[in-house]
Amino acid sequence: MHKSIHSRQHDVFLLLLRRSRESVRLRQLDLAQLLGRDQTMVSRVERGSRKLDIIELRAWLRALDVNFIDFMLELDVSLATHTSIDPRLTSASKSASARVHFSSGRRRAR
Numbered sequence: 001m002h003k004s005i006h007s008r009q010h011d012v013f014l015l016l017l018r019r020s021r022e023s024v025r026l027r028q029l030d031l032a033q034l035l036g037r038d039q040t041m042v043s044r045v046e047r048g049s050r051k052l053d054i055i056e057l058r059a060w061l062r063a064l065d066v067n068f069i070d071f072m073l074e075l076d077v078s079l080a081t082h083t084s085i086d087p088r089l090t091s092a093s094k095s096a097s098a099r100v101h102f103s104s105g106r107r108r109a110r
Helices: 008-023 028-035 039-047 054-063 068-080
Strands: none
16 A cells, blocks of 8 residues: 555545635634644645644544534545546646546534
8 A cells, every 4th residue: 555645635635624724714824723733734734744643634624613524525525536636736746637626615513
């Protein structure tokens, strides 16, 4: 098994994370403050140089008011499409002509 941090799947995950933050109009600094961390940590996660464990991901999504299960379902559907993502959206150098389209952040009351 190859390392997930250097995969298309990880790029899709990072894109969903960033879009979740942007959909609630938060800057990296705003999210960092909600998490009790610094902006550098948020940036490293979104760039892919630092991974989140499952507990950190749950806290991240709660800070954004994003339902964990909805996020995972959206990630699963996105990964199942086997479509490359636009390289302008992530650090990966994929086909410039293909994109994965994500729905706007689905939210559910906790």
